[in-house]
Amino acid sequence: MKRIRENKVILLIVGPTAIGKTRLAITLAKKLQGEVISCDSMQAYKGMDILSQAPSKDEKKAAKHHLVGILDPKREYSAATFRKKAMPVIAAILKRKRVPIVAGGSGLYVRALVDGLFPTTAADMKFRERMQRFVSRNGSQELHDRLLRIDPGSARLIHPNDVRRIIRALEIYETTGRTMTELKTATRPLKDRYDIKIFGLIASRKKIYSRIDSRVDKMFDCGAVKEAGKLAKKRISRTAETVLGFREIKRYLNGEYDLEYAKDLVKMNTRRFAKRQLTWFRSDGRIKWFDITRNKEAKIVRRIIKEVR
RNA sequence: GCCGAGGUAGCUCAGCGGUAGAGCGCUGCCCUGAAAAGGCAGGCGUGGCGUGUUCGACUCACGCCCUCGGCA
Numbered sequence: 428m429k430r431i432r433e434n435k436v437i438l439l440i441v442g443p444t445a446i447g448k449t450r451l452a453i454t455l456a457k458k459l460q461g462e463v464i465s466c467d468s469m470q471a472y473k474g475m476d477i478l479s480q481a482p483s484k485d486e487k488k489a490a491k492h493h494l495v496g497i498l499d500p501k502r503e504y505s506a507a508t509f510r511k512k513a514m515p516v517i518a519a520i521l522k523r524k525r526v527p528i529v530a531g532g533s534g535l536y537v538r539a540l541v542d543g544l545f546p547t548t549a550a551d552m553k554f555r556e557r558m559q560r561f562v563s564r565n566g567s568q569e570l571h572d573r574l575l576r577i578d579p580g581s582a583r584l585i586h587p588n589d590v591r592r593i594i595r596a597l598e599i600y601e602t603t604g605r606t607m608t609e610l611k612t613a614t615r616p617l618k619d620r621y622d623i624k625i626f627g628l629i630a631s632r633k634k635i636y637s638r639i640d641s642r643v644d645k646m647f648d649c650g651a652v653k654e655a656g657k658l659a660k661k662r663i664s665r666t667a668e669t670v671l672g673f674r675e676i677k678r679y680l681n682g683e684y685d686l687e688y689a690k691d692l693v694k695m696n697t698r699r700f701a702k703r704q705l706t707w708f709r710s711d712g713r714i715k716w717f718d719i720t721r722n723k724e725a726k727i728v729r730r731i732i733k734e735v736r
Numbered sequence: 737g738c739c740g741a742g743g744u745a746g747c748u749c750a751g752c753g754g755u756a757g758a759g760c761g762c763u764g765c766c767c768u769g770a771a772a773a774g775g776c777a778g779g780c781g782u783g784g785c786g787u788g789u790u791c792g793a794c795u796c797a798c799g800c801c802c803u804c805g806g807c808a
Binding site for chain 1: 752754761762763764765766767768770771772773774776
């Protein structure tokens with residue numbers, strides 16, 4: 428059993444933002460003959476390197492990176508798109524007899540990759556807009572009631588105020604003729620094909636927050652304002668515009684508040700993001716955690732390599 | 737020093753003679769094609785300090801301390 432999977436190991440590095448996933452992934456890639464696949468909804472975009480904290484030129488030279496800076500900001504990205512792009516990349520890396528190292532903090536993307544997505548259609552913007560209008564006229568409860576009639580299983584899982592998810596569930600039924608509850612049973616996880624090893628980096632909340640604060644300061648020193656200003660002039664996708672820092676800086680450039688305030692807002696929003704990431708990853712029992720303050724990087728690397736071999 | 741306003745949850749502030757609320761923050765949680773997004777839940781805090789009035793004071797009175805504005 429173990430022999431068959433010997434060359435089919437996939438390594439994943441997860442954890443909150445600013446914890447050092449990129450760095451660890453690169454070190455592992457060097458030691459294991461691996462290649463890094465970014466599992467990140469924002470690093471995929473071009474022209475957003477500073478805001479998305481994408482790996483630097485040097486880092487990209489140190490190890491081969493995939494799915495970084497590959498998408499025009501005007502295009503939408505999604506967990507499904509990521510999966511579609513990542514699967515062949517993983518297969519190709521394995522074919523080269525190298526180790527795929529998936530690194531990133533987008534929890535849903537990790538799940539989409541590891542546990543799979545049920546087969547369905549892509550987003551239908553017109554339908555979503557129509558539903559949105561319905562909600563502003565009749566309230567979300569009304570729409571939730573509609574879902575309850577169509578797909579009671581999903582309705583029970585989705586809060587009446589969670590408009591996005593109600594709309595998505597209705598959209599799935601509208602475009603496929605089948606309910607989300609039905610489709611979910613057709614999800615095929617990746618672990619059927621590969622040996623998945625997930626490692627998480629963690630630290631005390633205080634430590635994570637102070638790392639975020641200094642990273643945001645650095646971001647601003649490195650030209651985040653200029654980058655955001657450039658993006659603000661173009662029309663960028665709904666996905667890309669949610670990158671942390673973009674909205675806050677745009678409003679600063681708009682004269683709504685000063686630079687210090689903008690910085691504080693970015694810090695606050697990044698801390699909240701990290702908090703949500705922690706909640707997300709915490710519940711995944713498959714993750715093997717390493718506290719970065721209790722373990723030197725070399726030790727973590729050694730332990731991971733031992734796990735993989 | 738005088739006059740005025742005020743000191744209530746981390747912050748900004750409501751309110752009331754019967755042992756306190758909101759928004760934001762914060763913490764916890766949920767999450768299947770927008771996910772760096774979206775949603776849900778959680779508020780005992782010496783009510784600046786002291787004395788008094790009262791069955792009972794955060795709420796009234798007096799004194800003190802502190803903050804802000806104006807006058808000197």
